[in-house]
Amino acid sequence: MILRNRAGGVSVQLQCDKTNIQATVGTPVTIICTYRASQYRFSKKYWCAGDSRSSCEVLMDTDGFCDAAYRTRAQIIDRVSKGVIVSIRDLKLEDTGIYWVAIDKIYADLMIRIQLTVTKEAVDKPNVWPLSSLERTCWGEPVVLRCGSTRGTNAQYTWYKVGRPNNIVLHNSPDLCLQCSNIIEDNQLFCSAYNDVSSQSSDFVTVQLLQPADKNCIYLISSKAFSSHECIRSTTPLSTSIQSTESLSTSTHPQKLESTVTVFQLTWSQNKTMSWSALPLWYECLRWVVFSAMIIILCVVHSCSKPYIFSAQDKHPKDV
Numbered sequence: 054m055i056l057r058n059r060a061g062g063v064s065v066q067l068q069c070d071k072t073n074i075q076a077t078v079g080t081p082v083t084i085i086c087t088y089r090a091s092q093y094r095f096s097k098k099y100w101c102a103g104d105s106r107s108s109c110e111v112l113m114d115t116d117g118f119c120d121a122a123y124r125t126r127a128q129i130i131d132r133v134s135k136g137v138i139v140s141i142r143d144l145k146l147e148d149t150g151i152y153w154v155a156i157d158k159i160y161a162d163l164m165i166r167i168q169l170t171v172t173k174e175a176v177d178k179p180n181v182w183p184l185s186s187l188e189r190t191c192w193g194e195p196v197v198l199r200c201g202s203t204r205g206t207n208a209q210y211t212w213y214k215v216g217r218p219n220n221i222v223l224h225n226s227p228d229l230c231l232q233c234s235n236i237i238e239d240n241q242l243f244c245s246a247y248n249d250v251s252s253q254s255s256d257f258v259t260v261q262l263l264q265p266a267d268k269n270c271i272y273l274i275s276s277k278a279f280s281s282h283e284c285i286r287s288t289t290p291l292s293t294s295i296q297s298t299e300s301l302s303t304s305t306h307p308q309k310l311e312s313t314v315t316v317f318q319l320t321w322s323q324n325k326t327m328s329w330s331a332l333p334l335w336y337e338c339l340r341w342v343v344f345s346a347m348i349i350i351l352c353v354v355h356s357c358s359k360p361y362i363f364s365a366q367d368k369h370p371k372d373v
Contacts, residue, residue, distance in 0.1 A: 212224045
């Protein structure tokens with residue numbers, strides 16, 4: 054520790070561009086002090102901390118000394134023509150205090166008082182976004198919403214449900230997990246970001262419950278903060294089995310003709326699901342047109358085969 058014990062007065066021979074500094078945690082500060090180069094070009098300049106100019110603690114000087122706590126984030130440089138430059142990075146709350154920029158001078162140092170006040174940075178309005186696809190809600194799967202502010206010292210977060218008369222605390226964390234077990238009705242949610250300086254709230258997030266259930270529920274999440282989605286209810290056949298058999302057999306006796314008309318069996322196992330990409334109507338119509346055409350063609354072929362068989366019998370009668 055180096056203490057200065059010299060009673061020096063404020064002089065126009067040393068002037069600084071700022072003497073009362075308001076800054077926030079994590080930001081840098083730079084102070085430029087000009088002096089008469091013709092008189093103090095080769096004099097030592099220093100930066101010291103303390104309420105009293107006569108006994109402040111020297112933290113760094115232009116001869117190369119620097120306090121251990123300052124070595125990685127501060128420096129003092131003598132540029133002569135530009136003046137003395139004091140730079141401090143990554144300000145901390147404990148940096149708040151009174152400092153002095155000084156020039157070593159016989160009998161009375163030249164000193165300028167600097168008041169530095171470091172405060173926490175106020176939080177800005179938090180953003181809310183999902184950590185996974187919102188389409189998962191159509192199948193009852195959980196979705197995590199995250200809340201975060203781009204600015205704010207030591208910001209903390211709390212999720213609320215809009216209530217009457219008071220809002221209800223859901224979770225003290227940036228992340229909120231929505232799942233079937235904790236969604237029992239439609240709700241409006243929001244996130245609050247806060248610290249010792251300020252508090253801000255996010256846009257509302259609306260949760261709409263379409264199908265309540267402990268598992269495999271269906272719900273929607275919407276907000277101005279992110280792109281919404283939509284679940285379209287439909288009855289989707291999960292298993293469709295079409296079996297088609299055709300048998301046309303002729304015995305050794307030409308008069309005996311047995312044919313089995315084509316049998317179509319159509320089995321639907323229907324399960325109510327959610328789908329946002331249902332089959333288009335034109336596809337369904339085309340499928341049934343093709344199905345009907347197949348029936349007509351089989352009937353025509355079967356009808357035409359009978360006259361041919363009987364005409365063949367007339368041309369080749371059986372021997373008596």
